[in-house]
Amino acid sequence: MAGATAVPLCTAHPPKELAYYVADSNAVCILAAADDPKLYDLCKSVVDDFRPGTPLGRVNVSSSGSGGSGSGSSSSGGSSSSSSVGPSQSGSLAQRLALPLPNDEESESLIIYTSGTTGLPKGALHTHSSLRHQMTSLCEVLALLALNCSP
Numbered sequence: 001m002a003g004a005t006a007v008p009l010c011t012a013h014p015p016k017e018l019a020y021y022v023a024d025s026n027a028v029c030i031l032a033a034a035d036d037p038k039l040y041d042l043c044k045s046v047v048d049d050f051r052p053g054t055p056l057g058r059v060n061v062s063s064s065g066s067g068g069s070g071s072g073s074s075s076s077g078g079s080s081s082s083s084s085v086g087p088s089q090s091g092s093l094a095q096r097l098a099l100p101l102p103n104d105e106e107s108e109s110l111i112i113y114t115s116g117t118t119g120l121p122k123g124a125l126h127t128h129s130s131l132r133h134q135m136t137s138l139c140e141v142l143a144l145l146a147l148n149c150s151p
Contacts, residue, residue: 005108007123011042017121018042019050025111025123027054034058105129 007025009018022030030047032040040058047054109128113121 005111005125007111007113009043011039015042015046015049018046020120021113021123022046022051022054024113024120029055029057031057031059034060105132 005025007021007027009021009030021027030043032043034040040056043056047056105128107128108125109131110126111123112126113123115121
């Protein structure tokens with residue numbers, strides 16, 4: 001998702017809380033897996049009830065290339081649209097969604113929201129660099145575990 005900041009949404013959270021994450025992160029669109037109608041319906045309810053006008057898309061994440069389709073309209077006067085983006089289309093996901101590519105490793109990459117036990121949830125921002133370092137460390141630990149060694 002180069003050029004975008006991902007904000008994963010937990011489907012166990014109520015729509016009002018998901019809407020808070022979408023608003024707080026200034027999300028410009030919501031993407032849901034094309035093969036998960038329950039997730040799409042949850043995202044659509046967030047758009048319709050709390051964030052009218054926020055674009056809603058279905059993304060084909062399977063390797064088969066068969067994407068989802070469909071469209072919906074907001075009950076609040078705004079509209080949500082659905083489009084399918086899948087691996088059968090040419091170009092990267094960022095190119096297909098017309099997202100700018102990041103220009104450095106310190107560009108925003110991911111926002112994870114805390115539980116918010118003492119107030120509203122807070123978003124923890126990760127950069128491309130922090131995620132790369134985390135993945136490198138995990139790979140090193142997994143390699144050691146595969147050798148039956150401990151770090």
